[in-house]
Amino acid sequence: MKKFLKLIPLLLLIPTVLAGCGSSIPSENSEEIMQDSKADDAITVGFSQLGAESDWRSANTDSMLKAFGEGSGYNLIYKNGQQKQANQITAIRMFIQQEVDYIVLAPSTEDGWETVLSEAREADIPVILVDRRVNTADKNLYSCWVGSDFELEGKKMAAWIKAYTEGVGIAPEDIHIVNIQGNIGSTAQIGRTRGLANAARDNGWDLMAEVSGDFTENRGREVMAALLKRFDNINVVYCENDNMAIGAIDAIESAGRKVGSDIGNGEIMVVSFDGVNETALEYASQGKISCIAECNPLHGPRVRGLIEMLQRGEIPEKFNYVDEKLFSSVPGVDAIVVDGKTYKVERK
Numbered sequence: 139m140k141k142f143l144k145l146i147p148l149l150l151l152i153p154t155v156l157a158g159c160g161s162s163i164p165s166e167n168s169e170e171i172m173q174d175s176k177a178d179d180a181i182t183v184g185f186s187q188l189g190a191e192s193d194w195r196s197a198n199t200d201s202m203l204k205a206f207g208e209g210s211g212y213n214l215i216y217k218n219g220q221q222k223q224a225n226q227i228t229a230i231r232m233f234i235q236q237e238v239d240y241i242v243l244a245p246s247t248e249d250g251w252e253t254v255l256s257e258a259r260e261a262d263i264p265v266i267l268v269d270r271r272v273n274t275a276d277k278n279l280y281s282c283w284v285g286s287d288f289e290l291e292g293k294k295m296a297a298w299i300k301a302y303t304e305g306v307g308i309a310p311e312d313i314h315i316v317n318i319q320g321n322i323g324s325t326a327q328i329g330r331t332r333g334l335a336n337a338a339r340d341n342g343w344d345l346m347a348e349v350s351g352d353f354t355e356n357r358g359r360e361v362m363a364a365l366l367k368r369f370d371n372i373n374v375v376y377c378e379n380d381n382m383a384i385g386a387i388d389a390i391e392s393a394g395r396k397v398g399s400d401i402g403n404g405e406i407m408v409v410s411f412d413g414v415n416e417t418a419l420e421y422a423s424q425g426k427i428s429c430i431a432e433c434n435p436l437h438g439p440r441v442r443g444l445i446e447m448l449q450r451g452e453i454p455e456k457f458n459y460v461d462e463k464l465f466s467s468v469p470g471v472d473a474i475v476v477d478g479k480t481y482k483v484e485r486k
């Protein structure tokens with residue numbers, strides 16, 4: 139876009155982390171990354187990422203930068219919202235001013251996007267949502283979305299907990315669960331929380347607490363330490379991502395308790411979501427994390443595919459879901475059934 143190209147010298151003055159940005163992950167503080175394709179007809183994409191809270195997020199950012207970065211033929215303006223919706227709204231307004239061709243938004247939470255997305259529509263700039271969703275009455279404020287079925291992830295995890303505990307003969311009322319949730323109001327939190335809460339109600343499990351750990355390791359540690367002080371009978375910890383599970387495991391072990399699936403003998407069973415973080419995968423193979431619901435962060439090529447469709451004048455599906463697996467090294471459950479569909483449990 140012409141206006142964008144005129145702005146390049148100015149934007150380059152803004153401190154950036156640029157080293158080899160095609161594949162590097164920007165730090166928490168990095169504000170913008172730009173790729174200047176020399177082609178006159180190069181498409182400019184403004185990408186508002188919500189933050190850098192987890193390994194999942196870093197992998198997601200990396201995937202987006204690879205898809206739209208150096209050598210991709212695109213111009214990219216990247217903004218890290220640092221976990222604040224206000225920053226993301228400012229970024230979108232900046233993209234509109236710069237007359238980008240597409241806005242890609244990974245929204246922090248679902249509510250509060252109506253005004254700024256209406257502004258994008260008035261400026262005739264298509265918006266593609268990635269990962270989480272927005273909750274707007276008018277679904278035409280965005281072209282399409284790509285991401286995971288978070289409630290299905292939660293339902294799969296609950297089905298695994300049910301199958302496993304039934305298999306080892308633990309009665310439903312003896313399952314004392316705490317849920318360490320993601321940041322409240324995000325689609326990932328809403329879906330995973332709902333998946334567990336409905337299963338707890340239907341199966342008669344004792345869901346003792348739901349507390350947000352903001353998807354970060356530190357908060358996961360703090361929240362778990364506090365929960366252990368509050369309850370002395372926790373035997374299942376449902377962590378809505380791996381980073382919080384790592385923090386929670388640390389807190390459990392620091393309190394002198396053992397993590398593992400032998401809950402009949404006093405172990406505390408930890409389950410989590412993502413399957414991206416190396417430590418979490420290691421914990422899964424050691425049985426410290428009993429089950430992980432995969433959440434795939436590699437959306438860069440998918441978003442690119444959607445933009446290519448729009449460029450060709452095609453209309454993509456409104457909601458594009460990614461297929462995901464369930465991993466467990468704990469023997470006993472080979473498959474689970476959710477809403478009539480069978481999912482194999484992969485060994486880690």
Ligand code: GYE
Nearest residue numbers: 191192194326353379433
């Ligand atoms: O599971 C978590 C991240 O929205 C799917 O956000 C994403 C979630 C992911 O912080 O680790």
